[in-house]
Amino acid sequence: MKKITINTSPSYDVIIDDNILNTVNETILEYIEPCKICIITDSTVSSLYANKVKTSLKSSGFLVIKIVFPPGEHSKSLSTYSNILEAVADEGLTKTDCIIALGGGVVGDLAGFVASSYMRGIQYIQIPTTYLAALDSSIGGKTGINLLRGKNLVGTFWNPKLVLCDPTVFNTLPTIRRMDGIAEAIKCAVVTDKSLLGPIKNNSYTYVIERCVSIKKSIVEADQYEESLRQLLSFGHLIGHAIEKLSGYSVSHGHAIAAGMIYEARAAYKMGFTDTDISKDLETILRTLGFTPEVSYTVEELMKYVIMSKRIHKDTIDIVVPIEIGKCKLAKLNMYQLEEYIRVGKE
Numbered sequence: 001m002k003k004i005t006i007n008t009s010p011s012y013d014v015i016i017d018d019n020i021l022n023t024v025n026e027t028i029l030e031y032i033e034p035c036k037i038c039i040i041t042d043s044t045v046s047s048l049y050a051n052k053v054k055t056s057l058k059s060s061g062f063l064v065i066k067i068v069f070p071p072g073e074h075s076k077s078l079s080t081y082s083n084i085l086e087a088v089a090d091e092g093l094t095k096t097d098c099i100i101a102l103g104g105g106v107v108g109d110l111a112g113f114v115a116s117s118y119m120r121g122i123q124y125i126q127i128p129t130t131y132l133a134a135l136d137s138s139i140g141g142k143t144g145i146n147l148l149r150g151k152n153l154v155g156t157f158w159n160p161k162l163v164l165c166d167p168t169v170f171n172t173l174p175t176i177r178r179m180d181g182i183a184e185a186i187k188c189a190v191v192t193d194k195s196l197l198g199p200i201k202n203n204s205y206t207y208v209i210e211r212c213v214s215i216k217k218s219i220v221e222a223d224q225y226e227e228s229l230r231q232l233l234s235f236g237h238l239i240g241h242a243i244e245k246l247s248g249y250s251v252s253h254g255h256a257i258a259a260g261m262i263y264e265a266r267a268a269y270k271m272g273f274t275d276t277d278i279s280k281d282l283e284t285i286l287r288t289l290g291f292t293p294e295v296s297y298t299v300e301e302l303m304k305y306v307i308m309s310k311r312i313h314k315d316t317i318d319i320v321v322p323i324e325i326g327k328c329k330l331a332k333l334n335m336y337q338l339e340e341y342i343r344v345g346k347e
């Protein structure tokens, strides 16, 4: 069992342990008083793991209800958000009750946003069931939903009370979903720690999760609200989010980020922000792992969504610049240079 404490405000523990889902009641009782718990999950995860969690919690006297929505990025919407809020209210959840986000990043972002806004905020626990959610999205307290104009345009910072990660649940993950996690892990390696590449390639899930959580811990502790340093973790996301949106979410988050990282590395080099072009090495790494990171959209199409980025401040946009694999820096791009940045990234 590995416990990592994230010392933000408020702080919370991340517990990583094989089969921790079997004793979820005992662990949760160490963190919250007996109360009504609302499990929010998608239908795929519900059929695989919700009963196990529900039975365990009930055996310790928790009153448990469950709200299920269809799987996939399309559910990170205003309409699903509003349906869940109405259901939560119908179930009579009070300020002292608790939400459990049981699922991947979509469940975590959506249920976290519900928890942060229902009754001006109630406690919630993240139980990530995808590799991506375990190593990235369940940590850091970012919640949110998408608008028609782009990804994650509405959301909050709302830290969970606890994150419980059981790596055995990845046994049921389809390969394509494992790859989504691999892409975010590679992002971590490129941003801060090249030595992660070996364990990522060897599918050393528990080690990679621990290391990525520790990296994210140090970054969010220094910059909880993403005012500077935390933006490093958005490497590949400027272009990646645009790809996801333009594909109608048929390209998943991790796969879009994989393509976005190569694109942004090439653009930063060609714009003269770095002397090193890591894009080719990065592309080789990603292709060896089974990715086909191609971007078929035009500069104009990408621009339409890039300009919705939360990294735009007045007339500049913050970009992530790889100096080498394992080291990145932030730089400011003048908005007049943005179109050129997107154009040269494509070449």
Ligand SMILES: NC(=O)c1ccc[n+]([C@@H]2O[C@H](COP(=O)([O-])OP(=O)(O)OC[C@H]3O[C@@H](n4cnc5c(N)ncnc54)[C@H](O)[C@@H]3O)[C@@H](O)[C@H]2O)c1
Pocket (backbone or CB within 6 Å): 042, 043, 044, 045, 048, 071, 072, 073, 076, 103, 104, 105, 106, 107, 109, 129, 130, 131, 132, 133, 136, 137, 138, 139, 140, 141, 142, 143, 152, 169, 170, 171, 172, 173, 174, 177, 180, 181, 253, 254
């Ligand atoms: N909040 C953050 O800091 C942050 C960081 C990175 C990504 N994200 C968000 O995370 C989302 C992507 O998350 P994701 O890749 O986990 O996608 P996801 O939540 O859509 O899950 C992918 C699919 O896997 C299924 N699934 C989940 N667990 C499973 C399991 N154990 N076995 C079998 N199937 C399972 C789900 O039902 C779904 O169909 C995006 O919306 C992205 O914006 C948020």
